[in-house]
Amino acid sequence: MASSITIALDAMGGDLGCEAVVSGASIARVRQPDVRYEFHGDEGQLKPLLDADAELKAVSTIHHTDVAISMDDKPSQALRAGRKVSSMWLAIDAVKQGRAHAAVSCGNTGALTVMARMVLRTMPGISRPALAAIWPTMRGETVVLDVGANVVAEHDALVNFAIMGEAMARTALGQPKPTVGLLNIGAEEMKGNEQIKAAAETLRSTHLDFEFAGFVEGDDISKGTVDVVVTDGFTGNIALKTAEGTARLIGDYLSNAMRRSLASRIGYLFARGAFNVLRQRMDPSRVNGGVFLGLNGVVVKSHGSATAEGIAAALDLAIDMARNDIIKKIAVDLEQVQGGRDDAAEQAEATPEPSTA
Structure with missing residues (x-):
């Protein structure tokens, strides 16, 4: 430090x-x-x-x-x-x-x-850095990566994103043992492409100081189902921009509704404190900043x-x-995972081929 x-x-x-x-x-x-x-x-x-x-x-x-x-x-x-x-x-x-x-x-x-x-x-x-953002949720905040640095991510990259994301969750969110999920089109194990399935298989066998929660869906991000959501930059950037646009849309709806009639304006005066809290929670500048990990x-x-x-x-x-x-924390976890991959490769090479005789 x-x-x-x-x-x-x-x-x-x-x-x-x-x-x-x-x-x-x-x-x-x-x-x-x-x-x-x-x-x-x-x-x-x-x-x-x-x-x-x-x-x-x-x-x-x-x-x-x-x-x-x-x-x-x-x-x-x-x-x-x-x-x-x-x-x-x-x-x-x-x-x-x-x-x-x-x-x-x-x-x-x-x-x-x-x-x-x-x-x-x-x-x-x-191989490539990932851009990680802190996302406001119903439970607090969640780290989401990648949100734009890599359009495509192979399964090894997704595993590395998970390692880097959990280090950021420990650092920025104070989570001692973060939960990590892979963003997918469904929570069932048979869903998703081969890269996501392979990444999930690796993360299930990784013995690091975080909990792999499996697959999560788009609505799990705002729910705060996990502390870290891992995806490729194409999907993550679209999700981020969609969320920001939705927040502005809701803000405009509320603003227009409060000005619609005299009764709504009077109601706003009584509820002004609550609306100010909502405005602060929806303000993108409050959680501005993405980290290249x-x-x-x-x-x-x-x-x-x-x-x-x-x-x-x-x-x-x-x-x-x-x-x-955070750089040191990521390096330690990467070394541990790489060591596990090397051990698995050595074991595979040492295992004799089954006899066909």
């Missing part, structure tokens, strides 16, 4: 620019005053913002670059234009160099995925349109991941 945490921020990423990033760091500083910040971006924009916040300025440094990755850039374009010089690349590189314990960006997801993998590399046994360093992706509150939430998540040394 690191005693003093430094977070590197891509100050040029996102839709709202440097002001939102600095404001988010100011909010996070109040909540966690022992953290330092590296801002990577245009000093001409950043310096006046930090000059106006003396307490944040005292724990911050600016690393100048005027090269920013556009939200519309393809990953290949981003690499050509921003490799080693963009605010996104430099924030990630601060983690590699050991100056920062985590990097946070509101920028282009595809570019961030490629740059993070190129700079930090994947951990031994991991499987890299040799912590990288957190914030929504591109995140406000200062949302960026502060992403910073809180990055700080928790760094403080609790």
